[in-house]
Amino acid sequence: MISVAVVDDHPLVRDGIRGWCATADPPIEVIGEFATPRAFLDADRARPDAIVLDLQFPGQAVDLGFVAQLSADHHRVVVYSHRTDPDTVLDCLERGASAYLSKEEGGDRLVEALHAAVADKPFHSPTMAKAMHSGRAAVRPKLSDREREVLLIWFQTESKVMVAQQLFISVKTVDTHLARIRTKYAAVGRPAPTKAALVARAIKDGLITADEL
Template identity: 45%
Template sequence: MAITVTVVDDHPAILSGVRAWYAEAATPIEVIAAGTTADVAWTPPGDQADVVVLDLNVGAGDAPYQRAVRRLVDADRKVIVYTMQDSEDVALTCLDLGVSAFLTKAEGREHLVAATISAVENRPYLPPTLAGAIAADLGPSQPRLSDREREVLTQWFQCESKQLVADRMNITPRTVDTYLDRVRVKYANVGRPAPTKAALLARAIQDGLVGLDDL
């Protein structure tokens, strides 16, 4: 069965290009709705797309993208931000809000397709450009993680579920949760909360805890 996508973008050329990229992908991906505002994503529950690809130039007023992202994420939608903005602050804000991935439009077809598949599989995705920018900004306050916490963290980034991590490491899913909770608490204690999987990956790359080769 094909992955379904709603694309929110105000540029016709981008919409056409994204449709073509998905149509050419080895994994079946179908754009079932497209429009210039996030309202297009609000279809009846049975008709909602698996993934929403969202440009940040939507809405009006102060920080309109934050409202659009928060509304979609709060409704348990998988959101990929696809934007011309390349600000690390904007990227981390979106990741903290709970998006599945943040891509700049310079990333192109390969990364948008890969990010879409990763979102459906519940895996975070950071393209090289953003990963490099995040890694270059070494935060002043890094949590001190144990070797076991790092191992669980890396395994979780590689897996679709905590059950798979548990199977790989011969531990229980509850133990996986315990380790991940400890990591989140440590990040919160140094003033760098990471409430989502994608946000935690961004923090881990920032701090050199994992690299792209680990994923």
């Protein structure tokens, strides 16, 4: 069963998310509810498969640093917010969020986004689509240091087996990293389904140089 944590200061929102998750197919278990991102970070808790994260909290300015911090810690972050301005949406995606939804989009779409995030599959909400068409062009996804390392070695070698051998990880782990990289590119409207497409994206975004290939 998928597990999620909900970070939102409104009890009614948390109750709604818990109800949607309980009736999801397959079901989703809410294993933690937190009124602020700091409460989540400071808690002694089990690690969820994904996090539903609001952006606005009482007495605080919107701080997208928490999106980056959680994503850097390899959490799958699904932002669920009233804010829908393109810059905020794209900033969250750049910082590693798996998906961004408006609270007006409802429970079915949030459940769909959570299932996609945990499976490392692309997901596009209407809020994301609008931001990608009206916001900044050529958004660069945020890759972890390990993802960039896997990507470079995969470009330099002939197979995923060789990547796994060089990094002392399993081929399955290599596949997981590459799937997440593709998901991040798809999330910002720049899908890269093939190795050649990923090479082109990575060079354009400055993740690698032609001399490194």
